[in-house]
């Protein structure tokens with residue numbers, strides 16, 4: 001169905017952006033810092049005479065990511081997207097022939113893509129847990145698993161996995177544990193020990209509210225032995241800044257998995273977005289997002305909507321997913337736009353994902369007005 005926005009409704013109404021699970025909006029401070037950075041290039045006619053500044057900015061960013069996760073010894077590696085990081089790292093995993101890989105029963109296509117590469121290696125793939133992407137320790141018991149890959153928070157249902165319990169079980173049972181964390185970082189409490197996770201992969205452009213092009217992976221030293229490198233970039237060399245050298249050596253640290261030049265401005269935005277998150281206490285922000293999602297969930301249930309995301313405040317994330325009986329999701333989506341609310345249709349449900357700056361009462365009021373027309 002064609003997307004119809006009735007301008008007579010939306011004209012003059014400030015749109016409420018509730019689609020952070022697709023792409024986050026930069027905060028005022030991050031916007032200012034990005035502008036300052038771009039303006040500095042502009043003044044110099046966009047001439048970059050060396051990459052010193054870029055490297056400094058990237059290292060600052062590595063530091064602040066470490067700080068956010070209380071990371072003292074694992075490696076923070078940079079990539080341009082969650083998908084790139086997942087594919088580049090996990091396609092270079094060398095497990096024993098016939099190893100068993102466990103995946104959730106529902107996931108974003110980034111996991112579908114890495115699944116193809118696992119299939120080519122003749123690993124045995126099993127899908128476990130609920131149809132909303134949840135996996136519990138009980139789903140793992142009595143199964144012979146070598147590698148577990150999950151999403152921290154499922155991309156449409158907003159269901160959150162318990163990383164603490166899962167990582168501890170994996171560690172105890174000698175299972176390599178990888179997490180696509182992009183729907184959790186910046187909106188959920190960091191309630192696990194990052195050192196107990198082997199691959200923790202995320203990006204800046206959703207809940208961290210940075211620019212696209214800023215993704216990272218925190219990789220444990222434990223898995224180094226299982227990574228057999230077959231994809232190299234110029235950053236894989238230990239003497240990467242000596243461009244004319246012949247006979248290069250490969251970097252010995254995990255940084256050898258970083259490939260080429262990344263977008264500095266994206267990492268500048270990520271640095272400032274994380275700084276702000278730390279300044280404002282990320283635990284408080286996560287709690288507020290959870291409370292907001294719970295308030296919206298409660299309201300929707302009261303209205304007779306079918307909610308597909310978690311009902312309990314404790315389990316809520318940034319994503320609220322709902323449908324209305326006998327109404328097409330696209331119809332609801334279009335009508336929400338008329339009321340100045342930007343959401344997304346995912347898995348045939350309306351996915352609402354407002355960031356911390358959205359006035360939750362106003363959002364609920366507008367959704368209520370919109371639903372009145374249907375119920």
Ligand SMILES: Cc1ncc(COP(=O)(O)O)c(C=O)c1O
Pocket residue numbers: 021022080081082083084108110151153154155180182183203215
């Ligand atoms: C769970 C999950 N993983 C991966 C992605 C893709 O991330 P990226 O755009 O950084 O490749 C998304 C995007 O929505 C997602 O929700």
